[in-house]
Structures are given as structure tokens and as C-alpha cells.
Amino acid sequence: MAEFPQVRLRRLRRTETLRRMVRETHVRPDDLIYPLFVTHGRGVKEEIPSMPGIFRFSVDRLAPEAEEIALLGIPAVILFGVPREKDEFGSSGYDPKGVVPRAIRAIKKAVPDLVVITDVCLCEYTTHGHCGVIANGEIDNDRTLPLLSKIALSHAEAGADMVAPSDMMDGRVRAIRQTLDESGFTHIPILSYAAKYASAFYGPFREAAESAPAFGDRRSHQMDPPNVREALREIEQDIIEGADIVMVKPALAYLDVIRKAREAFEHPLAAYNVSGEYAMVKAAGGRGWIDAERAALEILTAIKRAGADLIITYHAKEIAPRLS
Ligand code: PBG
Numbered sequence: 001m002a003e004f005p006q007v008r009l010r011r012l013r014r015t016e017t018l019r020r021m022v023r024e025t026h027v028r029p030d031d032l033i034y035p036l037f038v039t040h041g042r043g044v045k046e047e048i049p050s051m052p053g054i055f056r057f058s059v060d061r062l063a064p065e066a067e068e069i070a071l072l073g074i075p076a077v078i079l080f081g082v083p084r085e086k087d088e089f090g091s092s093g094y095d096p097k098g099v100v101p102r103a104i105r106a107i108k109k110a111v112p113d114l115v116v117i118t119d120v121c122l123c124e125y126t127t128h129g130h131c132g133v134i135a136n137g138e139i140d141n142d143r144t145l146p147l148l149s150k151i152a153l154s155h156a157e158a159g160a161d162m163v164a165p166s167d168m169m170d171g172r173v174r175a176i177r178q179t180l181d182e183s184g185f186t187h188i189p190i191l192s193y194a195a196k197y198a199s200a201f202y203g204p205f206r207e208a209a210e211s212a213p214a215f216g217d218r219r220s221h222q223m224d225p226p227n228v229r230e231a232l233r234e235i236e237q238d239i240i241e242g243a244d245i246v247m248v249k250p251a252l253a254y255l256d257v258i259r260k261a262r263e264a265f266e267h268p269l270a271a272y273n274v275s276g277e278y279a280m281v282k283a284a285g286g287r288g289w290i291d292a293e294r295a296a297l298e299i300l301t302a303i304k305r306a307g308a309d310l311i312i313t314y315h316a317k318e319i320a321p322r323l324s
Helices: 009-013 016-021 060-073 099-110 142-156 172-182 200-209 229-241 250-264 275-286 294-304 316-322
Strands: 032-040 045-048 051-058 078-080 115-121 133-135 138-140 162-165 191-196 245-249 269-273 308-315
Touching: 009 016, 016 060, 032 060, 032 099, 032 316, 045 162, 045 200, 051 060, 051 200, 051 275, 060 099, 060 316, 078 099, 099 115, 099 142, 115 142, 133 142, 133 191, 142 162, 142 172, 142 200, 142 275, 162 172, 172 269, 191 229, 191 250, 200 275, 229 250, 250 269, 250 294, 275 294, 294 308, 294 316
Parallel strands: 032 051, 032 078, 032 308, 078 115, 115 162, 162 191, 191 245, 245 269, 269 308
Antiparallel strands: 045 051, 133 138
């Protein structure tokens, strides 16, 4: 049996070229999806305080941003709307003149090849900030489904390439698939936020999207962090209902869930490197406590090593030039 001193694992680590040759995991620009927050108004490009380097854009400022993203070799963006008006049912979410449909048209016109994915949820469009319709102080799952379907359809009609329901209602993938198919959008894939946990790591996003719940929390629909077998059931149901790509979210504290999902299913697997994960790296980096760029690359590599094919990440633009 070969062992030390014949075996020396350090031999293949001696130079960067050798290390490159035996590297097992690669992060490529093609793996990345960049989130964009789209707001109302004109001429707006405002930085989100808890997410340095990430901005809210009004529709008229999106074209140059989309061009920059595409030039970096990033194939896709995911859009989040920050509408002017909110109501109890989130109806600005399916207004064809709403921020997201207008953003889709602007981006597809400027950069037709950039894949435009849209987040489908009620929380950005409701006064109460919940992901569904409220009845008797609780979320009414089944009354929420037609509204989610309407939002998804309005995005497809505006030219979205893919829709991504993030609400965690039961049966939403089936409802959205049926609506899209009946309306001539059989070719539009669904990326489902299949295993989405009730996480403290969404804090900065809720500031960015102005979508924090006005009362209560999201624990009645998002998953309980200690559970992993349940994540596989969630993913399985979404696959049965017609999801084309499934997602685990957040990523960093859930690498084991990503690994299990990779082993259990053949579908393309996405992971969301969420706002709080980004904010921690930026905050520590800003104080000189860690090398933020190296930390970001290490995190993205870990998410891929765990088994993700695609990573939604706020680091995409800064990291893409370092990947080739
Ligand atoms: C909307 C949605 C959220 C995120 C993505 N879509 C917030 C939430 O569920 O509260 C979080 C993304 C992030 O933190 O980067 N439902």
C-alpha cells in the first residue's frame, strides 16, 4: 500500500499551473445569474445601504447595466420589482405597465440574448408584505395561486424568458404551468424556489425590495431551517408539478441540502447566494477583516462543489472578470 514517504499529496500543489491541472471544481461566468432591483421613477440608480455595490434602477437606467452584464459573459439576470403602488392583493404585480414588465421590455430591446428571469411573488406588491392573500389573519394558499399565475403570465407576455416563483405556496408550480400553457407560453421554463427556508439571511433584500412583512413572519410557508428530508419532498413536488430548474435557498448555510438535492434529482439545480451572505462578506471586507474578493470566490466555489449548476449571486459582476 502506497503511503508516506512515497505518497506526498503536496507534490501536486507546488505551483499554480499544477494546481490548475488537478482542480476539481470550476466556477464559470455561465454559472451565474445576477439579481436586479427595478424601481419606479426616472433617472434612479440608488445604492442599497446594506448591500454595497448593489443598486435599485429605474427602467430608463437599465439598458447600459444590462449591456455591461452581458459583456462580462453573465448569461442571465433575475428581476425584482419595487412598485410605486401596493395593495392588499398585490395587483401592481400583474399590471402590464408595472415596473417588471417595463423592465423586461427595456432589457430585451437593449440585449436580446440576455436571459431575463423574473421573481414571481406577492410580497413586493402587497401593503402587508406577505407572499399571499391574507384571510382571517392567515395566508390563504389556494386564493393566492391565481394571483401568482397572473403575475407570471404578465411577465411572459412582456417577454420574460423564464419565471421563478419564490412564494412557497403549495401547488403554485402546477398553477403557473397551466396558465402559461393555456396562454401560448408552453416554451417558457419555470425555475422554482423549491426548498426555500425561513432565513435571517434575507434581511438586506427586504430593505432593497421594501418587502418586509408588516406583521408576523414567513414561517408558515417558508421551510424550517433544521429540515433536510422535507427539502427533498418540496423539490420532488415541484418537479412533479412541472418545474424545469429547482432551487435551494439560501446557499451557504444549506450546502448539505444542495448536496442531497444533487444526489436525489437529475434536474438542473440552482442555489441562491442571498443578500445576507453578500452583506456579511462586504461588511467584513470593508473593515479589512477579510479579503472580500477571495472570500466571495471561495463561497461560490463551495456552492458549486456542493452540487449547484447555477448560482444566483450579487457577486456576479465583480467575480465574472476573475473567472476566465
Ligand atoms: C421574495 C423573495 C425574497 C428573496 C428572493 N425573493 C425575500 C423573502 O422571501 O423574504 C430573498 C433574496 C435575498 O435575500 O437575496 N419572496
